[in-house]
Amino acid sequence: MRISSVTMFEQSTASMNRQQSDFLQVSQQIASGRRVVNPSDDPQAASRAVGVDQAKAVTEQYGDSRVSARNSLAQTESVLNSVSDAITSAKTLLIQASSDTLSDVDRESVASELKGVYETMLGQANATDGNGRYLFGGYNDSNPPYVKQGDAAVYQGDENVREQRVDASRLMPVTENGISIFQSVPSSAGYVAEADNANTGDVTFSGPQVTDVNDDGYGSDYRVSFDGTAADPTYAVERFDGTNWVTTDMAGDPLPSGDWATDTNADDALSLTFGGLSVDLKGTPEPGDEIVVAQAGGETREANLFRTMEEAIRVLENPAETDAEKADLRNTLNTSMRDLDNSLDNVLTVRASAGARLNELDVIDAVGSNRTLNYEQTLSDLVDLDYNEAISEYSLRQVGLQASQKAFVDIQSTSLFDYL
Known part of the structure; x- marks a missing residue:
């Protein structure tokens, strides 16, 4: 077979180009530290690497989301700590104000301190997360959740809770709304008695006490109303059926006479028992007076920390000169202290929930770190380079390239005219 000089040149050039291409590929692998520099180097590994790289990027994005969620929860937990301290301070002031040795001026001074605590609570309720968003407004986080309307703080947010996806399978609440903090009570909260501030009599109450949780009426809300005449008062116990107040079998009963109305000895108080509850009364009611005995945070008596503070400030600021005003002071302070206890328990429960979510983020972080690894x-394993193997391959390709170049030089110098 005849082999022309052109054929030898073409084959030698093709061999050098192939050797040089292989040598260049190994050089690129060593320079980049990757076995798969181009998808064509290993299409299957390159395809799998794209999927793994995307999953890694998503995991890293969830990590960034957890950082944001942790910041919001940490701020929430810090604010709730301040709120619980404020409630404790308010309770201390109310205990102080309950002393009979205080004058009207002393109680007004306590009211001034209580106002400062109230404004502190209001400021904490309108706290922001540092980015201008209000923590406790729900989805309506661009406006302050609580706004003063007259002497009352009114909630302007919604009942939703902002959530953030911190992992593929976890959508975590990262804040609370104002209702869950300032207008709720824990599930363990019991009954609270409250006298109508429009009462004109001087009847006061203590309790309520639970006497029988198995009573058929236990769990309902009740109202003790007084009627008749001032000289011959009667009372009725009404139960709330979900829509209206309906009378019970204790309706229109005459109030017994005796020392319970005037004697300061607690043993002489009139004890009313209904629905598995017991309430002790002292003093003289006037027709139209009412005392509600309801579950804290129930249908007839919604929980509201700010309303509790506002009522306490009201009675402390006004002089208690008449018997009715003194009864209003005593009843309101008793009710407010019970409400503050329930509010404190609720805030601590919400704070514990925020702390639990912070702990959960630590666990998810650990899982995310392991997943990233x-x-x-x-x-x-898919694309990184084995340097030992690559260096050996580099040396081999270098020898092959040099050999092809040397062979080309030898072939190039071969000519029949050298032998003529």
């Missing part, structure tokens, strides 16, 4: 190991 697994993805990095998988990527390394």
